[in-house]
Amino acid sequence: MTNTSYPTGENPADVYKDTRMDTIWEFRKAYNAAKQIKDKQDEYCARALSNDWKDLGEFPDALQWEALVDVLRGRVKVNVHCYEAVDLDGLVRLSNEFSFPIAAFHHASEAYLVPDLLKKAYGKPPAIALFATNARYKREAYRASEFAPRILAEQGLTSDHFVLNSRYLLYEAQQAHFYGFPENLAIASVTSNSADVMGMGHRIGYVKEGYDADLVIWDSHPMALGATPIQVFIDGIAQLESPFTIGKPDAFQRSPKVPNFDEEARKAITYEGLPxxxxxxxxxxxxxxxxxxxxxxxxxxxxxxxxxxxxxxxxxxxxxxxxxxxxxxxxxxxxxxxxxxxxxxxxxxxxxxxxxxLVSFGSPLGLEHINQEPSTNDGNVIDPLRYTVPDVLGGDSAMIRAVDGLQYASRDALLAYRAGVTVGVTAPTHKGFYGGLGTSFSLSAEHKLEQGAIVQEITAVHVSVRHFSKPSVSTQIAALRRLLLEPSEGEAGVWFDKIKTGQMPLVVEAHSADIIATLIILKQQVEAETRQQLRFTITGASEAHLLAKELGENDIGVILNPPRPFPYVWEDRRILPGPPLSNNSAIMELIHNNVVVGIGCEEIWSARNLPFDVAWAAIESGARLSREQALAIGSVNLQKLLGVDIDETQxxxxxxxxxxxxxxxxxxxxxxxxxxxxxxxxxxxx
The missing domain is CATH 2.30.40.10 (Urease, subunit C, domain 1)
Known part of the structure; x- marks a missing residue:
């Protein structure tokens, strides 16, 4: 049994510059062509089986439509990338017109709003492959809801979870359980449901005699946050030679009691995804x-x-x-x-x-509503290392202020606020070396003029030094050295003077240990020449653990983003994975070396999950990180590292x-x- 998949909605529209009507029409033409070939094949076989060979000719076939013919014969499962109700409706109608079942709709942000429509699909309702909380990154995903799995379950529909980082597939199920998805269904959503939908339920996805001996032994209940494998068996063979295990309280062995979100789930439907x-x-x-x-x-x-x-x-x-x-x-x-x-x-x-x-940092929260919709975003600053900055901005010495582009009352900001993340810190959105001046703002305000909407107008100077940015890393370091050591010029000079005198931190996004080492040397050089102690913060910091001792000795703080590093690109490759593969997580390795640590949020939608990320860090530490220390890495530490003046009374x-x-x-x-x-x-x- 094989699978085929195809997209609908914005994806094909972006590539082929067509409309939704064009897309569904092309699907209908394709399936109609496949049906005609199938009918001719059936006629051919009927004659052959009747020994009617006269003028029979060659078997009718067309390589282009071979997969769709097998779909119509039930030999190939169909998986559809499909977000909105209008696209779900189009595919359900298509399935009935040509009599083929749909195995699963993937992403399917609005599926929970149209359960009766899904039940009308040919054969049986498709499974729904969802993100747990990832949403609003494009218009099609704007009405996604964290309550979708429980709502679909209440309608007798199954779901399995599409994943962001495959190491943490179980985390997707845990989040769904937190928002009301029943425990048994949450576990099934990443085991048996997925196996059945793929057509592999006869071999995997279950603990049964005769099935593939692929098993995970968890150190706690699978729905407990931070559940970590202590052994993995593939075909009955143990995969971890010397796993690092964490001591956890007995409570972690029991099913977690989760909050009641019945009213919120009801509102998600009442307000069609936008309560x-x-x-x-x-x-x-x-x-x-x-x-x-x-x-x-x-x-x-x-x-x-x-x-x-x-x-x-x-x-x-x-x-x-x-x-x-x-x-x-x-x-x-x-x-x-x-x-x-x-x-x-x-x-x-x-x-x-x-x-x-808690405090959000690391994503453009406050500068965008929908990542893939330019009309909802502040946009990127002009990088003087790549482009000519207009004189009206002050030329190459211009310093863009994030506070000027703040957008309030975004759904991601308000959802984060309701999860206990009350303040955001953001830098101007940039894709090159030069960032600009960060700002700190309230996530609950409706507009900038509201009392307390701006926590601190200007916080720190932000730059990035990355291997895949242009120009070269050495050019980026040279620019930074000049800004820190040469006489000050223009507006940039005003703010770099504050860095040179220790009044304001320099926040540098860097991931590679090689770049971080160069930044440590640069800080030492500047401090030796100016006789002033600089405030340096490294963000991103995938490989910072390799220099934990040196960072601690040079009083350089680190904001890990993501908090559980992932090797997205070459300069992220030497991550410290944490248990069960290493005794320490990156967070604990840095803290052990007296580095002030904060954790960031990769994207605006993930700000709401900051409490989970902070809690996970505490759990993964094996009680070496106190509750007070854990709360600090998501709040006061971030403010210190990002130049937010702390008024404890406010x-x-x-x-x-x-x-x-x-x-x-x-x-x-x-x-x-x-x-x-x-x-x-x-x-x-x-």
Missing amino acids: PLLPQKRPLDSTIVFRNVESVYKVEEGLMRRSQLDQANVLGTVVARNGRIVCYGEAESCLVSATEDGPVSVIDLEGGSVSPG MDLVAARGGDLLSFESRVVAVLSPRQQVVDLFEGEH
């Missing part, structure tokens, strides 16, 4: 009482600190007014202060916690129910913003 996301802001004079709070995390003197509120098995209370905590601790004393004046709302956190909001705080912000069992129910003087609630919304 309102702006938070419900409480009046300035309102008071919020959080009861049954297990702990409070706050930044004090630049460090993340934890206050344990439960005493003698009695949980504590937190009182907030105008976005600020006015009391936390023993319930009775805090409740007295809460009832002194103004209206009071009470929220039960059920053993949850209050902690600083930091957003996030209230999570059922655990702390990093718990897979918890969900965010409110954000306290002293800067905006509000408490945003995510429950009881209309």
Whole structure:
């Protein structure tokens, strides 16, 4: 049994410059041609079987249509790359017109909105191969929902998960489970469902006698975040000679209890994939009482600190007014202060916690709504190493400011905010050496003029030094050396003067250990000549672990992006994979060498998953990374490394129910913003 696949929608339109009507018409012509050949073949075979050989001629065949003829005969499975309801409808009609089943629709962002349509496909409903949370990267994916797997399951339809990084296929299923996809179906979505859809369910995808002996032994329940193989068997042969294992609490061996998102799933359907996301802001004079709070995390003197509120098995209370905590601790004393004046709302956190909001960095969040739609993006800055910068911008010394291109209230920003990521830091979008001036902004604001919408107008200077950029790496380093050592000129000189005097960090995207080593030497050279200590931050940093000792000794911070490195290109090839292949992850190797570490978000849609990424880092450390340290790598560390001035009295705080912000069992129910003087609630919304 073989498979064939073809795309619909924007992909063929971009390549062939046709319309959706053109595409479906070409499919119909192709299938009609295949049907005619099939009918002639059937007639030929019928005559041959009847010994009617007179003038029979050669067997009718056409190499061009051979695969489609086999589709019509049921010998080849059809997989379709198809996002929108209109394209799903076209293929379902085609399947009935020519009587062939569809094995699966891939990506299928809007499938959950039209389950009845899918049930009308010829033969049986197709499987739906989905991303768990990857969405809105192009217009066709704009209405994708994290609740799609559970909604399809409730309609009796199966789904399996398309994957981004094949090492973490199980993570896709875990995310779907978090948002309500039943545990058994989530596991099946990456095992038996996939095998059945491929036509391989008789050999793989199940633990049964007589099946291929391909098995994974996990160190925790497969749906527990951070589940890691401790052994892999292929044909019954162990693949890991000396796996590195992590000690985990007993709770990780049980099925994780996940939050209730029933109301959100209902809204996803009611609003056809675009439910309102702006938070419900409480009046300035309102008071919020959080009861049954297990702990409070706050930044004090630049460090993340934890206050344990439960005493003698009695949980504590937190009182907030105008976005600020006015009391936390023993319930009775805090409740007295809460009832002194103004209206009071009470929220039960059920053993949850209050902690600083996380910070997004590494993607153009705040500068784009839909990655592949230029009309929704700020665009790329002009790189002076490749192009002539117009005099109206100040020529080659121009410094573009990300703050000028900020776009608020994007769906990705608001989804991240609801997940506890409250602040974004972004650099101007660039594809070459020169970036510009970064900015820090609130993810909850509707527009730039709203109070607290801009956290810090200018944060740091950003550049990139990459092997596949133009011109050469040595040219890029030469430009950076000149900017740091030669007399200052123009607007760029103003900002590089601040770098030279240690007032502002230089943030350099670099992945290769060779480039990072050159940057370390350059920092040493500049500091020796200027007698000033520079603030350097390396982002990306796939191979930074190879120089962890040197980075620590030279006081260079690192923002790993992605947080679990992946060898996308040659300069990423020497990653440190972490357990079970290495004892340390890249994060732990750097922290062990006294490097200040933060973690980034690759794309705007992934900002909402930052709590999962931070929690994963803590889990993967095997308890060597405390909860306070883990929260810091997703918040205060990032702000330090990116030049965001930290006012501890103005930091957003996030209230999570059922655990702390990093718990897979918890969900965010409110954000306290002293800067905006509000408490945003995510429950009881209309």
